[in-house]
Amino acid sequence: MSPKAPKSGADPDGKDDTVTDDRPSPMDVLRQARAQLAELTGMTAESVSSFAQTEDGWSLEVEVLELERVPDTMSLMASYEVELDPQGQLTGYRRVRRYERGRADAHRPSGR
Numbered sequence: 001m002s003p004k005a006p007k008s009g010a011d012p013d014g015k016d017d018t019v020t021d022d023r024p025s026p027m028d029v030l031r032q033a034r035a036q037l038a039e040l041t042g043m044t045a046e047s048v049s050s051f052a053q054t055e056d057g058w059s060l061e062v063e064v065l066e067l068e069r070v071p072d073t074m075s076l077m078a079s080y081e082v083e084l085d086p087q088g089q090l091t092g093y094r095r096v097r098r099y100e101r102g103r104a105d106a107h108r109p110s111g112r
Helices: 026-041
Strands: 044-054 057-067 076-084 090-100
Touching: 026 044, 026 057, 026 076, 026 090, 057 090
Parallel strands: none
Antiparallel strands: 044 057, 057 076, 076 090
16 A cells, blocks of 8 residues: 555645745735725726736736716826735825826827
8 A cells, every 4th residue: 555645735744834825816906906095095996007016016007087077088087106015005106197088198109
């Protein structure tokens, strides 16, 4: 009869060497970032236009409705650069641009 294989996560001595990964999933980070920015600024976070994991956590650009107007295409939007720690807690933010919803951004090569 062959010896029993160790359980998953256990070394041959029977010690558990499983590393727990307490980092949130990317979707959890996106949800947390939007909610935290909305709570801090009092403005509606409408979308996330960029998202990247960094050495220090996460970096996002969030599009926010700053001033609602009629028609909707004239509403004022803003892009906020948002920094989060590895667990998804907001550590800083700043507005990087402001624009009317219905207008393309001429100073960016891609028009975004």
